[in-house]
Amino acid sequence: MGDMLGHLMNGFAVAMTPYNVLWLVLGSALGTVLGMLPGLGPTTGIALLLPLTFTMPATTALIAMAAIYYGAMFGGSRSSILLNVPGDGAAVASCFDGYPMAQNGRAEAALAISAIASFIGGLIATVAFVLIALPMARFALKFGPPEYFVLMIFALAATAAISKAALLKGLISMVFGLMLTTVGLDYQSGTARFTFGIDELQGGIDFVIVIIGVFGIGEVFENLEHIAREIARPVQTKFGRIWITMEDWKRCFWPMIRQTPIGFVIGILPGAGGTIAALMSYNNEKQLSKHPDEFGKGAIEGLAAPEAANNACSVGAMIPMLTLGVPGSGTTAIMLGALLILGLQPGPLLFEQHPDIAWGIIASMFLGNVVCAVINIPLAGLLVRVLSVPGKILYPLIVAVAFLGVYTINFASMDFILLTILGFVGYLMKKFKIPSAPLILASVVGAMMEQTYRQSMMLSDGTFGIFFASPICIVLWLLAAGSIAWPFISEARAARKGAA
Amino acid sequence: MRPNAWVGLVAIVFGTIYGFQAMSLPKAPIGNPMSPIYFPLGLGVLMVLFGAISFAVEARKGLNSDDKSKRPQFHIKNMKLIFIVIALCLLYTAMFDRLGFVISTIIFLMAMLFFINGLNKTVQNAIITLCFSFGMWYIFVRIFQISLPSSPLGIF
Numbered sequence: 068m069g070d071m072l073g074h075l076m077n078g079f080a081v082a083m084t085p086y087n088v089l090w091l092v093l094g095s096a097l098g099t100v101l102g103m104l105p106g107l108g109p110t111t112g113i114a115l116l117l118p119l120t121f122t123m124p125a126t127t128a129l130i131a132m133a134a135i136y137y138g139a140m141f142g143g144s145r146s147s148i149l150l151n152v153p154g155d156g157a158a159v160a161s162c163f164d165g166y167p168m169a170q171n172g173r174a175e176a177a178l179a180i181s182a183i184a185s186f187i188g189g190l191i192a193t194v195a196f197v198l199i200a201l202p203m204a205r206f207a208l209k210f211g212p213p214e215y216f217v218l219m220i221f222a223l224a225a226t227a228a229i230s231k232a233a234l235l236k237g238l239i240s241m242v243f244g245l246m247l248t249t250v251g252l253d254y255q256s257g258t259a260r261f262t263f264g265i266d267e268l269q270g271g272i273d274f275v276i277v278i279i280g281v282f283g284i285g286e287v288f289e290n291l292e293h294i295a296r297e298i299a300r301p302v303q304t305k306f307g308r309i310w311i312t313m314e315d316w317k318r319c320f321w322p323m324i325r326q327t328p329i330g331f332v333i334g335i336l337p338g339a340g341g342t343i344a345a346l347m348s349y350n351n352e353k354q355l356s357k358h359p360d361e362f363g364k365g366a367i368e369g370l371a372a373p374e375a376a377n378n379a380c381s382v383g384a385m386i387p388m389l390t391l392g393v394p395g396s397g398t399t400a401i402m403l404g405a406l407l408i409l410g411l412q413p414g415p416l417l418f419e420q421h422p423d424i425a426w427g428i429i430a431s432m433f434l435g436n437v438v439c440a441v442i443n444i445p446l447a448g449l450l451v452r453v454l455s456v457p458g459k460i461l462y463p464l465i466v467a468v469a470f471l472g473v474y475t476i477n478f479a480s481m482d483f484i485l486l487t488i489l490g491f492v493g494y495l496m497k498k499f500k501i502p503s504a505p506l507i508l509a510s511v512v513g514a515m516m517e518q519t520y521r522q523s524m525m526l527s528d529g530t531f532g533i534f535f536a537s538p539i540c541i542v543l544w545l546l547a548a549g550s551i552a553w554p555f556i557s558e559a560r561a562a563r564k565g566a567a
Numbered sequence: 568m569r570p571n572a573w574v575g576l577v578a579i580v581f582g583t584i585y586g587f588q589a590m591s592l593p594k595a596p597i598g599n600p601m602s603p604i605y606f607p608l609g610l611g612v613l614m615v616l617f618g619a620i621s622f623a624v625e626a627r628k629g630l631n632s633d634d635k636s637k638r639p640q641f642h643i644k645n646m647k648l649i650f651i652v653i654a655l656c657l658l659y660t661a662m663f664d665r666l667g668f669v670i671s672t673i674i675f676l677m678a679m680l681f682f683i684n685g686l687n688k689t690v691q692n693a694i695i696t697l698c699f700s701f702g703m704w705y706i707f708v709r710i711f712q713i714s715l716p717s718s719p720l721g722i723f
Contacts, residue, residue, distance in 0.1 A: 121713075235624070243614070245610050253603040256595030291683070292646065463676055464695070466652065466656070468703075471707070474663075487657065498639040
């Protein structure tokens, strides 16, 4: 416990340098704005802003990215409340009671409680993070290549198996993502794979291009289809005092405290993510409430619970990424990729070899929560003006930012062609409702997965038994199988409940 | 045909082509000669497998028994803007190194805004384009010291 506090204090010293604080504030503000824009959300937001961090020192880059992430989670609910259009999936549950509150003339209270709940959820989850991070990182030191390989299979399987309806499409998306990582020179043997004689492909397809293409450009293409019919959305930009009453606080306090741990645990599990955390906590709170009939009509606790849970979830999601080096969601996959670009290997050794970076990021989570709350409560009226920017202007600008960002990765304009192709692939995936999160995750961990696979095979002289040799591997296989089976089990349970 | 059956079919075709390509990859000159091939080959097999299951599941339900109004719609009229933007992206690729960041971005963004935001908003489009192009150039080149291609004129 003592060394943990010592590390944390050092982390604060790292995070509170003026340059890092500047990026913490800028990142939070940019993240809030990007998170607000419907359809963009944290994953695309971070992907678009990622190139900005290339010139920064590693710690600053990660602090900026974590700030963008939390900012986006804070901002995601603004458009849910004011427009009934969630900024991202995790903010869906905030529409249920947030929008009716705004319609009933309580927009100020809704904006305030969503920021307060996000702050409380994020803060409690960060304390839990501090307690768990070091033991988890130490446990992960027991992992060898076979354990890592199976861990990545678990993370991918859990992400692909989010719903029964899209299970096969999720798996296809995952395999496609892994295939993209096999393009380029094989660094172990020097063999060129799937380059078709194109020199530019020898370096491989950078995962940032995949993410910006599939998420960012794909999203723009999909919106362009019906942009001609776009109607201007009237947004409330004038507010009274953005705060809540004592009565509101009393109604929300326990729902926030109760739902935070649920969000946090869901965040640690790969695949589940903020949307599930928010929806689950909303349903829980509705069942626990003394007046469930008010839910959906503007019950303030119906907004506070999912907001606390989804922010706790975003903190929890950082645990596997930082301590194991294996991300559990699209957004943390991008952050992992950023760490790799900066020349750092995330995972247990990060805490041993670069404690300043690992604990600097953790300290910045505390600071980020405070900064986001400060930005989102008094400045809400100013920031929501972004929502009134029409898509007809916004989308061309997003395309231009995406191209500029992609150029700064390899300084090769040939990457623009890849970006355009992947954008069209992303558009088709949206049309056919193929989940893109498994593709993103696979494109980030694919190379690592192949490497651990080959290392394991070398260790075992080519026998597959090595993947079942240790208890950790067996537990991870069971978890992977369980996550594939879970959508079927939960559907069967729901059907039985319905029949009863 | 059901949309998911299409997805399955495309996965089978793509997985097959990829799998055959994987088999014909050059062998490693050192170590196990097949080592660069196993992983991609496994992916090709998995893609075909998932595609086949997906297709079979849909075929059992009846390939054409779904609600046709819920299928993804591809109308040329609606997709016109997408194709225009793709063409502009390719043009931007061709211009970028030759004309430099600022000039090519002005042309690219102005053209996109012209088609998407409309012809009657030329002044608004021009202001946005110029602010963005010069603003981004200033941020990246001057503040972040990231070099972007400059124009043949040598400035910007």
